Amino acid sequence: MVKNSSDDYPKPSALIQFLIRLRQVIFPGSQNYWQKRYLMGGNSGKGSYGESARFKSEVLNKFVRDNNIDSVTEYGCGDGNQLSYADYPQYIGLDISEQAIKRSSALFPEDSSKSFSLYDPNEFELNKQKFSADLVLSLDVIYHLVEDEVYRKYLENIFNSAKKYVAIYSSNEEVHGMLHSRHVRHRKVTSDIEKWFPSWELKETIKNVNAESESKGKEPSVDFYIFQSC
Numbered sequence: 098m099v100k101n102s103s104d105d106y107p108k109p110s111a112l113i114q115f116l117i118r119l120r121q122v123i124f125p126g127s128q129n130y131w132q133k134r135y136l137m138g139g140n141s142g143k144g145s146y147g148e149s150a151r152f153k154s155e156v157l158n159k160f161v162r163d164n165n166i167d168s169v170t171e172y173g174c175g176d177g178n179q180l181s182y183a184d185y186p187q188y189i190g191l192d193i194s195e196q197a198i199k200r201s202s203a204l205f206p207e208d209s210s211k212s213f214s215l216y217d218p219n220e221f222e223l224n225k226q227k228f229s230a231d232l233v234l235s236l237d238v239i240y241h242l243v244e245d246e247v248y249r250k251y252l253e254n255i256f257n258s259a260k261k262y263v264a265i266y267s268s269n270e271e272v273h274g275m276l277h278s279r280h281v282r283h284r285k286v287t288s289d290i291e292k293w294f295p296s297w298e299l300k301e302t303i304k305n306v307n308a309e310s311e312s313k314g315k316e317p318s319v320d321f322y323i324f325q326s327c
């Protein structure tokens with residue numbers, strides 16, 4: 098289990114803490130946000146389409162080939178669009194939105210190498226048994242996990258399920274305050290992983306080639322962080 102320490106982050110000022118709490122009261126929660134978004138016809142966001150989706154898949158397809166990866170599980174697969182570019186021997190896509198799982202499954206009806214499932218983030222042992230894979234992916238999900246508990250459970254599930262590698266595509270910078278939208282919370286994820294999962298080491302960082310055009314300098318860049326079991 099991950100340890101629960103109040104010293105994990107530098108403490109923001111009282112005003113910022115108040116604003117964060119206010120935002121949490123107004124915001125329905127990350128899970129609720131995504132479930133509603135898909136039910137209303139929304140998609141996984143711009144990171145799942147076009148140049149961003151192509152870049153993510155180029156990096157991952159090469160990694161899978163170079164490291165003889167047999168099985169891949171993704172926590173937070175979204176609407177499945179970015180998978181159109183993926184070339185994995187066996188793939189399981191998981192999400193907390195039933196609608197996202199329905200849409201992803203509908204995109205690949207004839208492809209027996211891909212399967213999709215709704216998963217329960219509280220079922221750590223069951224998730225480990227059912228969804229273990231050589232490589233576990235987290236792509237454009239972590240900075241959407243605004244609640245600390247949801248974030249910790251998510252990391253615990255991905256590291257529990259990974260046999261060899263975890264590939265995270267995320268921002269990696271603590272940003273306090275209200276500068277970003279309600280469903281975004283940037284964190285120093287590599288530091289948290291170092292503290293909470295000491296049997297994993299950062300093997301490689303791969304910079305996002307589209308970073309400047311995507312963030313326009315306003316948001317932290319989103320890059321690849323690849324961890325290896327040691």
Ligand SMILES: C[S@@+](CC[C@H](N)C(=O)[O-])C[C@H]1O[C@@H](n2cnc3c(N)ncnc32)[C@H](O)[C@@H]1O
Binds near residue numbers: 176247
């Ligand atoms: C921005 S989309 C990214 C989709 C896909 N990974 C991609 O790169 O195209 C974020 C996804 O994370 C999912 N998500 C949100 N909270 C989650 C959680 N606690 N566990 C797993 N997935 C979650 C959302 O439902 C959504 O499909």
